Amino acid sequence: MKPKEAPVPDRPQPHPTGAMVIGTELVPGTGAQVQASDPRSGEVVEPVYRAASDEQIDRACALADRAFPQFRALPAERRARFLERIADLLDEHRDALVERAHTETALPRPRLTGEVGRTSGQLRLFAAELRAGTWQRARIDPGRTGDNPRPDIRQRRIALGPVVVFGASNFPLAFSTAGGDTASALAAGCPVVVKAHPAHLGTAELVARIIAGAAAATDMPEGTFSQLVGSGHEIGTRLVSDPRIRAVGFTGSRAGGLAIAAAAAARPVPIPVYAEMSSINPVLLLPAALAARGAALGGEFVASLTLGAGQFCTNPGLIFAVDGPGLDAFTTAATDAVTANPGAVMLTGDIAGHYAAAGTALAARNGVAELAQGARPDGAAAANARLLTVDGAAFIADPQLQNEVFGATSLLVRCADTTELTTAVRALEGQLTATVHADTADFPLAATLLPLLEERAGRILFNGWPTGVQVGHAMVHGGPFPATTDARSTSVGTSAIERFLRPVAYQDMPAALLPAEVCDDNPLDVWRRVDGEVERSELSTG
């Protein structure tokens, strides 16, 4: 009962056909129909997709479980080549991906073109990281004989096991099928089962074909990658509950993330859940900066707020300013920019509906006033930018004012003085980012706020805007709850590989059996801690 279309071709075709990827097979789901619609017209987008059956879900998990021992044991170089092959194929098929994603998400073509580059670049960065080997965090405490003997202990990291990745609506490429979670999990040596986001199934299929093609071309074990289709929480709960799944990566709504965390908590065997959920990304305008360039800040702020219809996890949904010189100029400039904003079509009709409802609810809270609304274009999922305002005391008193409005709505909090600003910052929930606009005269105040921001956010920006997350070695895209369910890690940048690894120690292991990373002669030339000292040399243990 496994309808089989065709083996995965090395050169993926540019048009989606309604297929899922299960191991090396392209198969349609056999469950209920799931179909995306064009967010501009509201019309159904071809082809038809069907949800994975329980049997298909089981098969994807079984293949991932079977692939795991082989996949994790491959030399890092082999996995690096697999990632690079995916990157090359993404770039090669860039135009087809951009066209399909544009149809499904209404995101502008230049943005999507950039996103393909970000996605392939991210894969290449993890390939380089695999070769550098630092991710193994190799440690050696050489054994000693004599008066004070001790065993020889060596530590490295190994992969956790099969990982489920949930594609995100707002980044159909960089946080979806071949996105950050997939890249870091595959780099770590974990097979991946993706649950495609139902709003861009065609894009997801094209990318899944690319990954499957790259897996075939680089001879990865069957089951290293699968992608399933489904809608609602059912398939997600089933995947997260499967005993063969050892970790979960999710980017989406607070409700969705909490549902997944609850499903994971109900498992007999606990697993890590990395759910990135809700963040309103406070921006603090400190007095000297505000006085010096209030109008300019107002314009920059609205540009960040309305970028991509405000559909970024790092969208500035909250802005704090102390009443004083510059605030009027800021408010005027921001109000004008919002009013002049043409609006945009959001990713889906559902998202636009939630956006409108959440904005209405926020505007109706005690003390909240409307400063500006932008225009609303035509389109089934169209939305307009909004700027609301409230005073500091009302903000501090009402935790509901921190509910995320996913889209281009922001709340300007006018604080009476820096004491009220500090109190408001103390009242903040966890965030992905916090931004400070500060001139030199603001540094003493910034220095007192900084520890509060560190305790509440994963990334702190100065004199910039939170939208835009650079992919590199030092990035942290994560933060305290409700920004994520696990603040100990990041979903962007090379540190993300650590999510899917665990340490193993070897005691008095014969040299013939030692993993290369911890061999005396250091054949992989990796940095290690030997007796606590950082070094990259050979070891002479005699």
Next chain:
Amino acid sequence: MKPKEAPVPDRPQPHPTGAMVIGTELVPGTGAQVQASDPRSGEVVEPVYRAASDEQIDRACALADRAFPQFRALPAERRARFLERIADLLDEHRDALVERAHTETALPRPRLTGEVGRTSGQLRLFAAELRAGTWQRARIDPGRTGDNPRPDIRQRRIALGPVVVFGASNFPLAFSTAGGDTASALAAGCPVVVKAHPAHLGTAELVARIIAGAAAATDMPEGTFSQLVGSGHEIGTRLVSDPRIRAVGFTGSRAGGLAIAAAAAARPVPIPVYAEMSSINPVLLLPAALAARGAALGGEFVASLTLGAGQFCTNPGLIFAVDGPGLDAFTTAATDAVTANPGAVMLTGDIAGHYAAAGTALAARNGVAELAQGARPDGAAAANARLLTVDGAAFIADPQLQNEVFGATSLLVRCADTTELTTAVRALEGQLTATVHADTADFPLAATLLPLLEERAGRILFNGWPTGVQVGHAMVHGGPFPATTDARSTSVGTSAIERFLRPVAYQDMPAALLPAEVCDDNPLDVWRRVDGEVERSELSTG
């Protein structure tokens, strides 16, 4: 209503008085009576303790929360001196600690003397680790202007917040009040609230006074350390549920660990739970090793099995051997050694009762036969060693044979051949350790078993015995469930500091505000990754 005895003296007195430590105060609990008994006589040990009231629990959490911002922001050098002061005071009061712990636990004095040294040594190792600074995992991606501009991103790690530590019954010093979890949490910059183990309240009080004295002497903020008394799950659930607590360290039974994990899972805001629970530490005797030295292995095995009345997390509760030359010699030697074993007094009457019941249950399973029982000495909590046996097929068929018997009972699994051995290993749950006895001729078999063991254990030993956990940089004391609730970390060794840290990134932060670890001139002389390269130099970013 806060009964106050006296401020904490710098030189702690050598006799416990029934006090808890809450911030800088020594206070008795005001709840129900909790009292330890001498495991030899069953008689109550003075003084009387009382459980912490809800108000006292609240106060300890409130003080920890208030201390957190100050404590985490101290220069690492300050926290290093605090840890060293604790270590010095532990060594200074060694004899009093050993006497009290001997009375409460019946553990032999030489073992307890060693445990004091292990505990102080562990604190000094974390002090050295704090100074080395590698734990900060500093990363810098310097900004760029020009054609391909990018922001400047710098990453370091900061403390999670107040941590609750549950003292363990079996290590009244090294895994209790000033044990590994406390040492690594304090090193990370997290205030600690210890829930004292009810079986050694006097030892716990003496150590708590030492920590409080060291905190006062090194000018740590009030609330950096508290210790509470309570019995049953109630105080534990309350502490783990407190919103000000940000992580939990636990060493104990599977039931206890699961109860704590469940309490944490019910929190609105999830927190990391590091519960070390249940491990039976399989030992594999490969054919050539067994043939070469079966009798010697039998003797060594029983020495490891009966060490400390078998009350180690790493006690070898399961031993696999392939039928063939050497197995008879091994079995005879082990049987003789168990029969000759004088038995021992366990930590508490409850533990001895559970041990007897679990042994009886294991012996009653299908196919299990008794090979030997040792003598049982006098004493309220006395127990004897036991060796049971079963064949490989029965072991594979019955998961209940993997239930931990905490104490000196082990199960010898006789496998028909190496295929059955491999199948049995595949059937294993997660473990803290797995041990392989192998001669050169066994290496090909060991190489095929090694990946299976890596997936199931945190530490793999060759030609040794799992009891004894070296404190160093490379140690992993952890492993897949049910050994722990979170296999991503270790509770022993310097890697343990990572449990209580999370990464924060700084984007385009003015030099005047940057933390020292990521400043251009690298004033702390720490290893960093700059643009991905490992280095310890100054940065010339112009």
